[in-house]
Each structure stands twice: as structure tokens, then as C-alpha cells.
Amino acid sequence: MQVLVIGAGVVGLAAARAAAHAGHDVVVAEKTAGIGNGVSSRNSEVIHAGLYYPPGSVRARHCVNGRRMLYSFCASHGVAHRKCGKLVVAANEAELERVTAIMNQGRANGAEGLAMIDGPAARALEPQLRCLGALRSPETGILDAHGYMLALRGELEDAGGAIAFNTPVMGAARKDGQWAVRFGGTDLDTFAFDAVINCAGLGAQSVARSIEDYPATRIPRQVLAKGNYFTFTGRPAFTRLIYPTPMPGGLGVHVTLDLAGRMRFGPDVEWIERENYEVDPRRADIFYERIRTYWPGLPDHSLAPDYAGIRPKLTGKGEPAADFMVDAPPQHGLPGLVQLFGIESPGLTSSLSLAEEVVGYL
Secondary structure (H helix, E strand, C coil): CEEEEECCCHHHHHHHHHHHHCCCEEEEECCCCCCCCCHHHCCCCEECCCCCCCCCCHHHHHHHHHHHHHHHHHHHHCCCEECCCEEEEECCHHHHHHHHHHHHHHHHHCCCCCEEEEHHHHHHHCCCCCCCEEEEECCCEEECHHHHHHHHHHHHHHCCCEEECCCCEEEEEEECCEEEEEECCCCCEEEEECEEEECCHHHHHHHHHCECCCCHHHCCCCEEEEEEEEEECCCCCCCCEEECCCECCECCCEEEECCCCCEEEECCCEEECCCCCCCCHHHHHHHHHHHCCCCCCCCCCCEEEEEEEEEEECCCCCCCCCCCEEECHHHHCCCCEEEEECCCCCHHHHHHHHHHHHHHCC
């Protein structure tokens, strides 16, 4: 089967690799000049345990399964990673109840090793931390996201697949039992494929609107939530990821670590109308306030603007978070077409598991 994957982000590369391993002839169309230039390159590089998603949801299922697959993949492919663990901290009794509910939800999802600890036990692990209690998640970790995507690309190409860079998809239509796909870029042309997988991330809705006969009513609205990061200019104060109690729209301004030992804070949630990756230095005031709820020793003038990412959300401010949307032939009735919408966090963690599901529809 001739398969086109649209988008060379982490989910697109994982789906393309899985399709190639299943024996299909695979081409990835990427509108930019490289892999992972969108959502996949602008995140916390966290391997999530599976705490925050309602049991039975698409997110919960793929996060837990994908996390197990991802650790195995990283170990077998030499992708740098570390299972550093995480503490979700509560500053008061009300937050302690919410964090306990997160623990119970995580256990229902299959997240292993979760346990509530009190403030002294949390400070024994992280002396700079201030909290009433915390949820300990030993299966949470970090990885080199770009190294992971390079490994996916290598396996795809080893299996005979290819990536066409600077190649935007302009439209598609069913013709003679295949998908006739029009491409832009330097070589405008139309090619036929048996199946099309839309993993375009922030561009998924735009791609979907260009596909003839795909019902417009099935295309969800897209809401952009920008997440800003600030780097800490001193020596890291923590050895684990530290997350506050979640806030509407995100998981709160948390401590993120990279494999080089540097410490960052973020992301926050900034609702925006159009793509914009500039980090406003004035947002540091909000960061200082939020971070000091669990790290009162954060020094003044120690945060510097770093980078920003944009979450392709399906719901907006004040609305319940939407689940991942995988729209496949059993739902929409068009053969050989799989569309993925709203793949934000934990998309990186879920990527290998999502890829299995997607290829199953082929």
C-alpha cells in the first residue's frame, strides 16, 4: 500500500515508521526544511506517567502504553533519557485533596508506583521544596526529543520510507479508488496514494479542510494556547521534576530538567489568536509568583526568557480539556484516511502507541 503521512513531527514520524515496518511504501510530506520543527520541538521533553487524563480516555490509554513503549525504544536505540521521577506538590489542604484525586486517577490509568508523601518526606527528597504533601511518580522521566525523532527517521528510511521536505499538501480528493494529493513547493504536482495520514499538528485542521468530501462538520475548532518557558540562570535546585497542582488549561508552571542538568520553568498558559513564539520578559513576574509557592528560595533576577511552544487545543479557556481526536474510516466512512486533531501533551509520550492505532486502520 502506498501511504502518505503529512507532517514530520514526532507523531508523524512514529506513524510513518510503524507503517513502513508493516510493509507499506511510505512517504512523509513535511512543509518545512526539517523534522520536528513545530510542536515537537517546543515542549518540556517529559515522558509522562499517565496521571492527568480521565480513565478510559484516548489520552490515558496512549500515554500509559506509549510511555512503556518509549522507555523500551530509547533503551534499545541509544536515545538519551532518564527516569528522574516527579513530585506533584500541594500547598494547602484543598490542593492536597486534588493531588490525591490525581493519584487515584493515575492508578486507574495503570501508572505504576504512585504514592502520597507528606511535606517532610518531600523535603527529604528535595530540600529546597516547600509543600504540605506531594504525589510521587517514579515512572516520569525526560528524554532527548530530537534524538528520538532522529531515531524514528532512521528506522523509517532503513525500511524504505522517505521524507519530502519543503513540500506542503495543498489538497486531496478520491479518484479511481485512491487519494490524488496535490503538493506545493518547488515542484507542483499531484500523486496518488492508497492512504493518507494527517499528522500536521497545528496545521491539521487546515489540511483537513483541503480534503474533498471530508465533512466540514467533523473538523474541530482549533484553539491556540501558548506556553512560555524561562530558564534558571543559577545551579539547579532540584533533581526531580516538580509540578504544582494543575491549573485550568495546563499543568502549571513546573520545574523541567534537561539531560545536561539545566533547569527551566514552564510552560504557563497564554491564550493567543495566532502563532507567536516570542517570550515576553514581563511574564517573569507571574513566574516568580507561581514558583515561589513551592520554592520560596527562588532568587530575584534569576529567570531569563527561553522559548515558547503552542498547544493545538480543541477547547478554550474555561472549558474542559478535550481528548485526542483520531478520526478514521470507521468514524467518517472515507477509505484510507486517518486524521489526528488536538495532539498536544502527552503526544510525545503517546507517539508510539498512537502510531500503532493509526497503522491498524490501514
